[in-house]
Amino acid sequence: MENKLIILLVIVLGAIAVAQLVRIYEISAKLRKNEEHEISNRDNNLNARMMFGFMIAFFAFFIYLMVAYGWTGRGSAASDEGVEMDWLLNLNFVIIIAVFFLTNFLLFFFTWRYVRKPGVPAFYYPHNNKLEMLWTVVPAVVLAVIIILGLQTWNRLSGPSKPEAEKIELFSKQFDWTARYAGADNTLGLYDYKLTLDNNELALLTTNTIDSSLNNMLNGATGIRNLQKLLNNRDTVFSDSTLNVLRTDLSRKERLYRFMTQMKENHNPKLDASAWDDIIQKDTLYLCKGQEYEIALRAKDVIHSAYFPHFRAQMNAVPGMATRLKFTPNKTTAEMRREKNDEKFNYILMCNKICGGAHYKMKMVVVVLDKSAYKKWMDGKKKATFKDQYFPVAAAPADTTAVDTTAVVTMN
């Protein structure tokens, strides 16, 4: 309601302003005898002073924002890598803020200082090679420092993780994340997107999943056999467009079936074990303080981006392409809550690549535990592996192992 009024008010005021402008313009055009192209000294000086005033206001606004919202705005980093990046960011900020103040000051100061004064001619000064060399070389030297420091950090951040790093896969689709821990062997099982089924959402590759996918493709409700039956049924008549859709669908499925048959022939059953012991985790990602993580990223439909603002980590998840990132959390959720003085604070994994309408809701809570709590949580998950989920009869009810976020955090 309030806003409607504001909008209405703005529109009305705008209209009045335009009407007034027209009148002022007409009157001033009559009153003023000087030509539009001759800027009076009064206008000139007024604008020069306003430029200088603007500079002061602008700088004050900047300083106010820095004081009110923090030097880097989002609190301290929560990973070893983040600490290093923040150091580099601060150093860069010192340099660029100095340049920002210096050059903007000179610009507005000169505008104010050298505004036209009657009888003072401009100084004819077309070039000076020494000066030009100076401001080619000095930025080059500063940039060399920035480049060297930046690339050193970049090489460390993008380099391989240590062998003992724990492997996790983050699987993204419109509009949620699923984590897959590598299990006891710390090896992520293989996958192939063609194996996606309701009971195998992450399309993990095992002898059983290949078989059931093949079977589903052939005999499922919308499988090849049913489609063929439908198309060969002489009693039903389809419109051309429906027929076209069905035929395309059938040929697509036949092609997929061929690929999957090949997959079955080439499959090495020894690899099944690495998939069976994987642990699939939705809703909340649990991590351990001080543990390095090697995170593999996967996208099901469109490009997503795994973005951990507090760990200062980000990498796109690209359909058909393997990407990775690594980081080492260095503060538990509880520690960060104390630091931020916010009992409800949580780390977060967000999607940071436009991926459709609900892009802004695509997130996963991240909880960092200390070693003992993490081990306890992980032990609870031992009986909730992919194998246990895939063959539910043999598994214990999975829900008993679920841990409440707040409960775990308060344990330490």
Next chain:
Amino acid sequence: MASHDAHAHGHHEDHHHHEEHFISKYIFSQDHKMIGKQFLMTAVFMGLVAMMLSILFRIQLAWPGESSDFLSFFLGEKWAPNGVLKEDMYLGLVTIHGTIMVFFLLTGGLSGTFSNILIPLQLGARDMASGFLNMLSYWMFALSSIIMLISLFVESGPAMAGWTVYPPLSALPQAVSGSGLGMTLWLVSMTIFIASSLIGSLNYIVTIINLRTQGMTMTRMPLTIWAFFVTAILGVLSFPVLLSAALLLTMDRLMGTSFYLSDIIVGGEMLTNHGGSPILYQHLFWFLGHPEVYIVLLPALGLSSEIIATNSRKPIFGYKAMIASILAIGFLSFIVWGHHMFVTGMNPFLGSVFVFTTLLIAIPSAVKVFNYLTTLWKGSLVLTPAMLFAIGLVSTFITGGVTGIILADSALDIMLHDTYFVVAHFHIVMGMSAVFGMFAGVYHWFPKMFGRMLNTRLGYAHFWVTLIGAYGVFFPMHFVGLAGAPRRYYDYSAYSEFDNNSFELMVDLNQIITTFAILAAIGQVIFLFNFFYSIFRGPKAPQNPWNATTLEWTTPVEAIHGNWPGDLPVVHRWPYDYSKPGASQDYITQITPLEEGEEEH
């Protein structure tokens, strides 16, 4: 037909006026000055549309989920039921805002307008090398603008994948509704736009190389022309690559190819595409996309070089260094595109190379800034509205440029990529700078375009509202981004669930930003009024209102076909002889021969 009346009034003694049909004079004109004005009018209109779109989504960002009559008025029940913007349409607005601003306002409007008007006039040519191609270029631009606008009204909505339209999102209508007909229209529109841009650019290049008047050597050309020249070369080399990217995307969408698609399940449907790479699209797109930044920026820098020198009453400092930096920026712009892709999974070593090349661009940019500063130093500044906008451009070029150093540093880009920090950076360095350059150009060359003067006071009012409004919009965005806010988010309510401090920061700043955005948008009314009123009723312009040296001010006030009534002017000196010691006045036009014993600069 008000223009016709005004025309008739103003032309009593015009001997060169020969009867021209309305259609050949105003619509299918082959005269470069009229085509430039057509570009300007179309671009101003497109810019207004894009600005309105941004106000619509800014309202959503500042007051998420609140009902707004303003939104329901413009978007109706379909896209803003009960006055609340739909998620999909939010993305559509963002996408079309970006597309129009980058391509239709800042490429078509800036390069299209001023290259057309100034290249023949400042070089001493009768017209462009090919008037017909020039006309074709404009009409393709107009057609592509119309198609882009139509795409806003189709049932499934406009393109919604962001202005970069990354596949697979842009290739799969199942993924977002705008990737249906809206995206097809986007591709059609952009294809025509690219053709228009290519024809135009080739024309500019040929004109600059071949049609310079006697004495107008390359090193006597005003910096505007150098900027247009390099801009046109960048366009010719990079736009075809965007066309190829768009073409492959069209084939993926319509013909079942797999250039960008691989292993996808969308909307429950398992696609058979395999082996394509979305990263390929990004490489192709940014191979245009980065030079595009300079296609937008260089003309603005060229215009402001001219305006700052004229109104400082001083030669531009380091003319040759300015040319060298334009060339260096142009060259480097082709080998930096990967800095948009540090976190896409591109090889990290390749990333390092792009860090290096990108940061190199800061050197010629710094040279330009310091040369502007030295030009102002000890000048005798005349603060016309054009001059204020040009100085504003230098400020935004600095403010937006320095944050580029952070984003070019791959190690820092990891945490800032796709956040509002990026939005702040490119809106200031590219958006504000180019728009300021465009306004500066309009205020400065309005007398040449229309033979009349703009109102100076309204120009001042417009400048101050725009400067304060635009900085008020984009400066706080740095802090939103540093707090971690991703761009292209419909709202930030998610933050309230896990980090209330950040959430409050974002709400606060988003409201400040939207308020300034509305202020700045309303401020443009001043400009529009001044612009259209002055076209018809502004005071008549003198021949050389700013006491400038360049050739365009030696043409008659009433524009004529062929630009100069008699022979073409002969050039004897460089364009920056302002306040030359020993001269009788503080400027010497380029057509004035050197005096006995006088040295060229």
